[in-house]
Amino acid sequence: DIRSRESVIAVADAAGLSMSDFTAVLDDPTSLREIGEDHESAVAIGVFGTPTFVFENGTSAFLKMFTPPEDEAMGAFNDFMGIASGRKYFGELKRPQPPWPRDARD
Template sequence: MAEVEGGISIQWKTFSLEQQNSKESPDFMMWENPDYPSQGFMALVAAKAAKNQGESSFLRFHRATFKARHDEGKDIGDLEVLKEIAKQTDLDLVRFEQDMARDETWQAAGEDHTESKKNYNIFGVPTLVFEQGESVYVKLRSIPESREERISLFELISNMGAKRPYLLELKRP
């Protein structure tokens, strides 16, 4: 899945903070337990279901889900909320529901999570992984409104994260 803005190609991957911080057994995997009362893993599966309908469908769904959770305070762990978002973003609702019920969709979300931990030592979101495999966790208060500022911020983070391996952490007091 690639999104391009200002020559920057973004491939969105799922990573579950809930799985990462789980107090369950180390062998417990959310993607193998769809009935587990998760706070948000279902939203990651829903993103995969949206992706099955194409890149533009995924991007619409992704942005709307982010807005629903962070701006509107909606429970994106609730299947009904996710179906409403799918409907609002013009997804094929029947296909979306079918994909949500498929083991393969759940496994795809789990594969992203596992790959992220194994290959890049990811522990939090958002984490950016650059072309050469360098990764950097970034904590943002909000996403910049303007395209120019988003690109400028990405270039700054890329410059620090990918080109300065000796820089380990910047933190505001």
């Protein structure tokens, strides 16, 4: 049950976090307020998943992808940036599933 303190601590421990640092933040009453403020800010700009990129021109975009081969990574990033930040009229691009996306991973 992710709502229990014990479960949250177990997940943090399994992720390799410093337990003393994590429990200090978990026990700090300002942490919940800060998380709430971050959540409200994200909702206000339409964030619904990770990663969501927020651009200086006020647009935002969620990106679901596999990690591209290293020699294609910069080109893939530049393509994404060109569409997501420069073209406000693109609302959604979705590939039919399953499988998603066909032949994306070898």
